[in-house]
Amino acid sequence: MDIGGIAARLPGRTRPGGPDATPRPAGGSGFWTEAKVERILGAIACIVLALIAGMIIFVFQKAWPSFAHNGLAWFGSGGDVDLQLEDIFNSPANPSEYVYTLHAWPLLWGTFAVTAGAVLIGIVFSLLAAIFIVEFAPPQVNRVLEPVVRLLAAVPSVVYGLIGILVIVPFVGEHLISVGRKESVANVVQLDGASLGVGVLILTVMIVPIMIAIVVDALRAVPHGWREGAAALGANRWRVMWTISVRTARPAIVAAAVLSTARALGEAIMLSMVAGSASFAPNPIDGITFLFEPTRPLASALVENVEGLSVEPFGQTLFAFAAVLLVSSMFLSLAGFIAKQPMRKYGVRP
Amino acid sequence: MNGPTPPRDSVRSWPLRDRLGYLAAWAAGLTLIVVAGSIVTYMAFKGAQYFDLGMLFESPNATLNQSESGGFKDPLIGTTLLLVMSTVIAAPLGVVIAVWLTEYGRPKGLARAVESAVEVVAGTPSIVLAMFGLVFFQQQWLSFLTFSSEGSDVVLGRSFIAAAAMMSLIALPLVVGATREALNAIPGHVREASYALGKTKAATIRRVLLPAARPGIGTGTALGMGRVAGDTAIVVVLLGAVMQINNGADGSVFGLFRGLGSTLTSYVYYNSPAGEGLAPEKAYFAAFVLLLIVIVLNFVVTRIARGREPVWTR
Numbered sequence: 001m002d003i004g005g006i007a008a009r010l011p012g013r014t015r016p017g018g019p020d021a022t023p024r025p026a027g028g029s030g031f032w033t034e035a036k037v038e039r040i041l042g043a044i045a046c047i048v049l050a051l052i053a054g055m056i057i058f059v060f061q062k063a064w065p066s067f068a069h070n071g072l073a074w075f076g077s078g079g080d081v082d083l084q085l086e087d088i089f090n091s092p093a094n095p096s097e098y099v100y101t102l103h104a105w106p107l108l109w110g111t112f113a114v115t116a117g118a119v120l121i122g123i124v125f126s127l128l129a130a131i132f133i134v135e136f137a138p139p140q141v142n143r144v145l146e147p148v149v150r151l152l153a154a155v156p157s158v159v160y161g162l163i164g165i166l167v168i169v170p171f172v173g174e175h176l177i178s179v180g181r182k183e184s185v186a187n188v189v190q191l192d193g194a195s196l197g198v199g200v201l202i203l204t205v206m207i208v209p210i211m212i213a214i215v216v217d218a219l220r221a222v223p224h225g226w227r228e229g230a231a232a233l234g235a236n237r238w239r240v241m242w243t244i245s246v247r248t249a250r251p252a253i254v255a256a257a258v259l260s261t262a263r264a265l266g267e268a269i270m271l272s273m274v275a276g277s278a279s280f281a282p283n284p285i286d287g288i289t290f291l292f293e294p295t296r297p298l299a300s301a302l303v304e305n306v307e308g309l310s311v312e313p314f315g316q317t318l319f320a321f322a323a324v325l326l327v328s329s330m331f332l333s334l335a336g337f338i339a340k341q342p343m344r345k346y347g348v349r350p
Numbered sequence: 351m352n353g354p355t356p357p358r359d360s361v362r363s364w365p366l367r368d369r370l371g372y373l374a375a376w377a378a379g380l381t382l383i384v385v386a387g388s389i390v391t392y393m394a395f396k397g398a399q400y401f402d403l404g405m406l407f408e409s410p411n412a413t414l415n416q417s418e419s420g421g422f423k424d425p426l427i428g429t430t431l432l433l434v435m436s437t438v439i440a441a442p443l444g445v446v447i448a449v450w451l452t453e454y455g456r457p458k459g460l461a462r463a464v465e466s467a468v469e470v471v472a473g474t475p476s477i478v479l480a481m482f483g484l485v486f487f488q489q490q491w492l493s494f495l496t497f498s499s500e501g502s503d504v505v506l507g508r509s510f511i512a513a514a515a516m517m518s519l520i521a522l523p524l525v526v527g528a529t530r531e532a533l534n535a536i537p538g539h540v541r542e543a544s545y546a547l548g549k550t551k552a553a554t555i556r557r558v559l560l561p562a563a564r565p566g567i568g569t570g571t572a573l574g575m576g577r578v579a580g581d582t583a584i585v586v587v588l589l590g591a592v593m594q595i596n597n598g599a600d601g602s603v604f605g606l607f608r609g610l611g612s613t614l615t616s617y618v619y620y621n622s623p624a625g626e627g628l629a630p631e632k633a634y635f636a637a638f639v640l641l642l643i644v645i646v647l648n649f650v651v652t653r654i655a656r657g658r659e660p661v662w663t664r
Binding site: 156337 | 387488
C-alpha cells in the first residue's frame with residue numbers, strides 16, 4: 001500500500017510539538033511538490049549516471065586504436081616496453097603513420113605479481129588478525145587495535161611511498177641484496193633495492209586494514225546460537241572460531257580479497273616510488289632474486305607517462321592501459337557484490 | 351548457580367594445531383600494532399626533527415639550496431581548497447543520489463544502473479579518473495573553467511576546479527554508501543508516523559529522514575575528505591607540476607579556482623627522491639602535517655559515528 005501516495009493527497013500539514021514550537025514557513029509546499037521532488041532527484045541521479053557511463057565509453061573509445069593495431073599481441077611479450085613507448089611518443093605527426101606497436105606483458109605481469117603477492121599475504125594475515133580482534137584480544141588491546149586499523153587504512157599512499165623510498169628501499173639495497181646477487185643479474189637488470197618485494201610488502205600493509213574491517217564485521221555477524229551450539233558440544237574457542245565463524249564468513253573473506261585487489265590494482269603513486277619503475281618482468285625462475293627485481297605496474301606507468309597524454313597515439317596507448325585497469329576493477333566490483341550474496345541468504349549481513 | 355562449575359577452557363589443554371592457530375592470531379594482532387606504531391612514531395620523530403613552524407607560512411621555491419627552498423604554504427592552501435571544493439560538490443550530490451535510491455528508486459532498472467555506476471566509480475583507480483578529467487576539461491567549451499596562460503588559447507585542462515570535480519568522484523561513493531546505510535537504518539514506522547501527521551513524502555525526507563541520517567552523512571563526508579586529502583594521482587595530473595599557486599593574471603577568487611597549484615601530497619611526491627628530490631627533509635615534515643590532517647579527519651569520523659542515539663530506539 002502506497003502510504004506516501006495517500007499522504008501526498010492529504011491537504012495541509014500539521015507540525016508536531018506544543019505551543020512552544022515556533023511556526024516556520026511551510027517548507028514542503030509550494031514549489032516543491034511531490035512529483036517534482038521525485039523527478040528532480042531522479043534527474044540529478046541520472047546526470048551522474050550519464051557522466052559515469054560517458055566516462056567508461058570515452059575511455060574505451062580512446063583506447064580502441066591501440067588495441068586494434070596490436071590485436072592480441074598487445075597482451076603478449078616481446079621487445080622493451082620502454083623503447084616501444086618512446087617510439088609511440090615520437091611517432092610522425094601524420095595520423096596515417098602513427099606507431100602503435102606495443103607488447104605490454106611486462107607491465108601486466110608486474111601488476112599481477114605485485115597485486116597477487118600482496119593479496120595472498122594480506123588475506124592470511126588479515127584473517128588471523130580478524131580472528132584475534134573478534135575472539136582472543138583482551139578488551140584493552142582491542143581498544144588500541146580498532147583505531148590502529150582505521151589509522152592504517154587512512155594513511156595516504158604517498159606517505160607510505162615516502163617511508164618506502166627513504167627507509168625501506170635503501171635498507172634492502174644495502175643490507176639484503178648481496179654483491180654476488182647484484183652481479184648475477186647485472187647484465188639484465190640493476191638491483192638497487194627498489195623492487196617487487198618492497199612493493200608487495202608496503203602494498204600488503206595498505207590493503208590489510210580494508211580486509212580486516214570486512215572480515216571482522218562478518219565474523220561478528222555470525223549468529224551467537226551457532227557458536228554457542230559448537231561450544232556446548234565441547235569444541236574449544238579456536239575450533240569454534242575456525243569451524244563455525246570462519247566457515248560462515250567465507251563469502252566475506254572472498255569479498256575482502258576481491259575489493260582489496262581492486263584497491264591494489266589502482267595503487268600508482270606508492271608503487272612508482274618503491275617498485276623501481278623499470279618496465280622489467282621479474283622472472284620467478286631467478287629464485288629469491290625474483291623478489292629484488294624491479295617492476296612497474298600499469299597504474300604506475302600511467303602516472304609516470306601522463307605528461308605525454310596530448311601526443312595522440314601515445315595518449316591512446318595510455319588510455320588502453322586505463323581501459324585494462326577499468327575492466328579489471330569493474331569485474332572485481334561485480335565479483336565482490338556476488339561474493340557477498342550467500343551470507344545475505346542466511347540472514348547474516350556482512 | 352549450583353552444581354560443579356565446568357572446567358575452564360584453558361589454552362594449555364588444546365591440541366597442538368589449535369594452539370598454533372591461537373599463537374598465530376596473537377602474532378598477527380601484535381604485528382599490526384607494531385607496524386602502525388612504528389609508522390606513527392617514525393613520522394612523528396621525523397616531523398619533530400625537521401619541525402619548523404615557519405614552513406607553514408612560506409611559499410615553496412624550486413632550488414637545491416635548502417635555506418631558500420621555502421616551506422609549504424601554497425600546498426597547505428591547495429589541500430584546504432581542494433577539500434572544501436570537492437566536499438561542496440560531492441556531499442550534496444551524494445545525499446541526493448542516496449535519498450533517491452532509498453526513498454524513490456523508480457524505475458527499478460534505472461536505480462540498479464545508478465547503483466552500479468556508483469559502485470564502478472568506487473573501484474576505478476584515481477589515475478584513470480585523473481586522465482579522463484584532463485581530456486574532459488581540455489574541451490574548448492570548458493576552457494573558462496581551467497587555467498590558460500597569458501595570450502595563449504591552448505586549453506591545458508588543468509585547474510583547481512578540474513581537480514576538485516574529479517576528486518568529488520572519489521568521495522561520492524563513500525557519501526552515497528554511508529547515507530544509504532543511515533537511511534536504511536531508519537525504521538519504516540518513523541516514515542509512516544510522519545505520513546500519518548499529514549506530511550508529504552518530500553517534507554518527510556527533509557524534516558524527518560535527513561536530520562535523522564545526519565551522523566551517516568557526516569561520516570561519509572569525513573571519510574571522503576580523508577580520501578581526497580590523501581590522493582596524489584589526481585593532483586599530479588590535474589593541478590600541473592607546479593609548487594606555487596598560480597592564479598592567472600587577474601588574481602581574483604575565480605582566478606584562484608581556475609588556477610594551478612599543489613597540495614601536500616604532490617609536495618611530498620615531488621620533494622621525495624621519486625620526484626625532483628629537492629628536499630626530502632621538508633617532505634617528511636609535510637607528510638607529518640598531512641598525516642595529522644588525516645588523523646584529525648579520522649577522529650571526526652569516530653566522533654560522528656558514535657553520535658547520539660536516535661529518538662525512536664529508546
